[in-house]
Amino acid sequence: MAKKSVFICQGCGYESPKWQGKCPDCGNWNSFIEEETNSLRSVIKSKKTKKNTPLKLSEIQTTKKDRILTQIEELDRVFGGGIVKASLTLIGGAPGIGKSTITLQMASYLAPNYKVLYISAEESASQLKMRAQRLGINSENIYILIENRFEVIAETLNDIKPDIVIVDSVQTIYLEEIKSTPGSITQLREITFKFMNYSKRYNFTTIMIGHITKDGAIAGPKVLEHMVDTVLYFEGDKNGYLRVLRSIKNRFGATNEIGIFEMMSKGLKEVKNPSLLFVSLGKEKTPGSALIPIMEGTRPIMIEVQALIIKTEYQIPKRTIVGFDQKRISMLLAILDKYLHLKFATSDVFVNIVGGLKVDETAVDLGVMAALISNFLDVALPSSVAFIGEVGLNGEVRGVTFIENRVKELEKLGIKEVVIAQNNLKPLENLKMAIKITTLSQITDLMRFINLS
Ligand code: TYD
Ligand code: MG
Numbered sequence: 001m002a003k004k005s006v007f008i009c010q011g012c013g014y015e016s017p018k019w020q021g022k023c024p025d026c027g028n029w030n031s032f033i034e035e036e037t038n039s040l041r042s043v044i045k046s047k048k049t050k051k052n053t054p055l056k057l058s059e060i061q062t063t064k065k066d067r068i069l070t071q072i073e074e075l076d077r078v079f080g081g082g083i084v085k086a087s088l089t090l091i092g093g094a095p096g097i098g099k100s101t102i103t104l105q106m107a108s109y110l111a112p113n114y115k116v117l118y119i120s121a122e123e124s125a126s127q128l129k130m131r132a133q134r135l136g137i138n139s140e141n142i143y144i145l146i147e148n149r150f151e152v153i154a155e156t157l158n159d160i161k162p163d164i165v166i167v168d169s170v171q172t173i174y175l176e177e178i179k180s181t182p183g184s185i186t187q188l189r190e191i192t193f194k195f196m197n198y199s200k201r202y203n204f205t206t207i208m209i210g211h212i213t214k215d216g217a218i219a220g221p222k223v224l225e226h227m228v229d230t231v232l233y234f235e236g237d238k239n240g241y242l243r244v245l246r247s248i249k250n251r252f253g254a255t256n257e258i259g260i261f262e263m264m265s266k267g268l269k270e271v272k273n274p275s276l277l278f279v280s281l282g283k284e285k286t287p288g289s290a291l292i293p294i295m296e297g298t299r300p301i302m303i304e305v306q307a308l309i310i311k312t313e314y315q316i317p318k319r320t321i322v323g324f325d326q327k328r329i330s331m332l333l334a335i336l337d338k339y340l341h342l343k344f345a346t347s348d349v350f351v352n353i354v355g356g357l358k359v360d361e362t363a364v365d366l367g368v369m370a371a372l373i374s375n376f377l378d379v380a381l382p383s384s385v386a387f388i389g390e391v392g393l394n395g396e397v398r399g400v401t402f403i404e405n406r407v408k409e410l411e412k413l414g415i416k417e418v419v420i421a422q423n424n425l426k427p428l429e430n431l432k433m434a435i436k437i438t439t440l441s442q443i444t445d446l447m448r449f450i451n452l453s
Contacts, residue, residue: 007032008185011213013223035180065252068164068205070109074260074270077297078232078245080253087252088196088206090170090224091245093234098243099209102234102261102268103166104131106207110164111139117162121148121172135267148182150175150191154198162204167195169209170224185223192227225249236263237356242277243268244357247297257297275302275413278355284383288375291386291415292367293406294359300402300409302386303357305364307371308350317346323353324368325360332369332391339395339443342376363400365391366419366446373450382453384416389424395443399424404431411435419449 007016010033012026019032067082076082083089093099100123107116116139120128125146132138143160147153150173157165167173173191174182181187192208199206210224212233225231229251236243245259260277261268271277279291279302288307293300305324312318321329329351336342351368353359366389374381388406390398399421400406407428410418417436420428425439440446 035186078259084252087229089230090228091232092210108137111141114163116142116164118166119145120168167208279304285380287380290367290371304354307375312348318348320350362390389421397421397440
């Protein structure tokens, strides 16, 4: 096959026959690298094609996917109820966040029942052993292979016949027959494709670690995300102890499920009751702090949002938002200005989600606004009240999804009162709960609620 050379954007995989300064697809600068490619497409094309007859949908039998359980609830949930056999999962995360740690721990949870091969091209065998000792892992069923050439790895796979293969990391493994450097788009694509193929053919389950670039994407992201079965991101503040494993894509389960862990001196420990991690219940609230039950996948988690408003010392007031969308806050501030005549034009506004969680749902609007009003007026909200609701541009308070799950979580935590949208009341009417439910339909009602309480 004639070798073809193309320029490939290392950010998104865009291919171009000539070098370009800026990628027309993802907008990255200086991201084009010349790669020699007998690309996947040509590999696929060159295979002999067999005849394939379509089946009638009604006649197709469903096969229940066999799942591998780690027995760690937080992990199994993220995979959609265990890892599907012969699937390939990509775990992305910043360097030092704990990817090698969590995959080694997974190896040890699985080792009693499955043969695990841990392929590392990043660390030496003794470095790995040291980590294992620190984690208290010493299993007969975990094999370590320090190797970065795929050709050699393939032979080992054949010899050892593992059930689980961990690849640390995809960026360091390469195919010798391809000229591009390890970690380049062509290599990443081929290596992933090869592991994917081998997993299905030899019936082993692959967990592949991928580093992410500083802007938070797995290097060569789009290309790999499309190819693999499941994509998980490992998030958290490297200097803090909290870690969140989040499913971004899952061919066999719901996305946006999260597993929450704490980084301890002996590795990652699952957090079974995360609500208690993010809020301090029972304490008197200070002005500017509100409780909100959010949904992470199918699970409700209680968070605390804090707002601080001070007179600005600059010409342009500052908006410092941590864990929440900045544009959304600007919108909420505009609504408060228009309908409640609260003026923020000469104030710096800080909003923070306690505990470092990132929140991406409109159901927190009402709670965020309650925190903003509370700090603006310098009145503390009652300590045992939570808020649920989206707020529209006309100042109307709207109902949100999963209202029952959210309110049940509050009930479980012993919260005394919840403020919700009027049109969210119906599904709650027949539930026997001790929690007091207050309904609102306009943002002006929220002001009244705060002033009365
Ligand atoms: P690591 O798994 O090596 O991260 P990654 O593979 O994502 O680069 O974890 C790195 C950090 O985790 C390191 O700074 C030390 C810390 N750590 C602990 O706090 N406790 C432990 O038991 C282990 C193994 C690591
Ligand atoms: Mg590592």
